Amino acid sequence: MMWPLQTFGALLMLGSAQASKGDHSNEYNGCYHICHFNNCSSNMGVAAYESSQSLGEKILLWSCDDECKYYCMWRTTQIFIDKGLDVPQFFGKWPFARMLGMQEPAAVLFSIFNLLAHIVNLRWFRQTVPSSAPLYKIWLLHAVICINAWVWSVVFHARDTPWTERLDYFCAFSMVLFSLFALIIRLSGPRLVFLKELAAVVGVAFFSYHIWYLTKGRFDYGYNMMVNVFVGVLNGFGWLAWAVPRLKTRPYVRWCIFTVVGAMASMLLELGDFPPLFWAVDAHAMWHLATAPLPFLWYRFLESDCLYLLQRKSGPEYKKQI
Ligand SMILES: [Zn+2]
Structure with a gap:
């Protein structure tokens, strides 16, 4: 995902195909x-x-x-x-009031907010950052991956089927996995070409395995959760470990820190499991609402970082610059 730990939310909607x-x-x-x-x-x-x-x-x-x-x-x-009993879940989900044929209209709307946030910020990124800037293409690709993922989030929440659910999971994972890849690229700086290529090959191979494993039979929710937590934690703490020591010399990295911390904080919403307010807004929908502003912080970091690298591109110290 556009920021590190968002996938945790996906983890917590893992029960959807289970009986209730x-x-x-x-x-x-x-x-x-x-x-x-x-x-x-x-x-x-x-x-x-x-x-x-x-x-x-x-x-x-x-x-x-x-x-x-x-x-x-x-x-x-x-x-x-x-009968005075608690509201029950059905097939791992709370009852939601359908609207215009959409199963979870609030989650659809909030997913659209995230989608639009990426589209708007991608536009700004392209207007602000020259295409000659280092990492320009990586972040463009990242934005496309995020936009794709949010489209599938909209589709899944509009209509929950085994295949829309899988596509939502896979694309959500593609965001966090690509974010980890981008971190490795960022850490490598202009050197370590071999490491970048290795990261790309391993990333594509693992993502292919992940999809193959989860589509070959019953969806393994436990494995999916484990992998998402692992990659999410590595990604989130990796970005923090890179950004925090640079805060003094490059104040713009605060936008990176804000995004990661915001993403972590928004995860707390997912821990609450309550019947949907107005039969529409459950904890998962609130999590989607909470993450919608994060791209505005994240792309601010990306713009500043790309411009920072561009400025130093021709300097003698560039090769050492990460
Ligand atoms: Zn969702």
């Missing part, structure tokens, strides 16, 4: 089977359902079966509330 109290309850299962039998077991029933769908629901590929799951989720939730 709600979908295990008799209320839910009874409702689902009756709904499915009455509405989705005949062509006429399916046709009647399809003709009642809104455009958003059609675009987001809601099926008759999905509709029964959604309807029964809310029926079951109401029964739990009426």
Whole structure:
């Protein structure tokens, strides 16, 4: 991700394909089977359902079966509330009120904020930093990777399927892994070409393995979490270890520190697990909201750092400059 530790949030939504109290309850299962039998077991029933769908629901590929799951989720939730029980989760997720066919409208909106933050900052970066600046292309590629990841975050929160979930995870991981790669490039300075090439080869190979492993069978949530935590911690603390000693001589590195600390602090939101406010805003959505301003800090650091390196590019000390 554009900054180091954001992936931790992805870790904490790991339960989404797992069974929960709600979908295990008799209320839910009874409702689902009756709904499915009455509405989705005949062509006429399916046709009647399809003709009642809104455009958003059609675009987001809601099926008759999905509709029964959604309807029964809310029926079951109401029964739990009426009995004075806690709001249950369903398949690892809280019940969210659908809007325009989108399953988690708040998380969609906040993911769009992150997406726009990258697009706007990428524009500014390109206007401020000459393409001849060192690391210019690396940060451009990083921005594209982040934009891609946030697009998939929007898609996943709009419509949760095993494949949109995987794409969201993979692309989120691509952000944090690339950020670690960029750290290695930054640390190498203009020298150590071999190290850069090695980092690129190892990064691509590991990312390919990661996708292969997670798509070959059941999604291994435990492994995915472990890898994300490991790379995220290495990345976050790596950037801090680089930036903090340089704070006195290069005050602009504070923007790097602010971003990493902000990303870490926003993770605290993910620790709270509560039923969604207004049936829309849960801890995960709040985390997406909290990270949306971070690109404004991060790109400020990138711009200053690229200009700093550019200024010294032709100087005698450049080769030693990291
Ligand atoms: Zn998300």
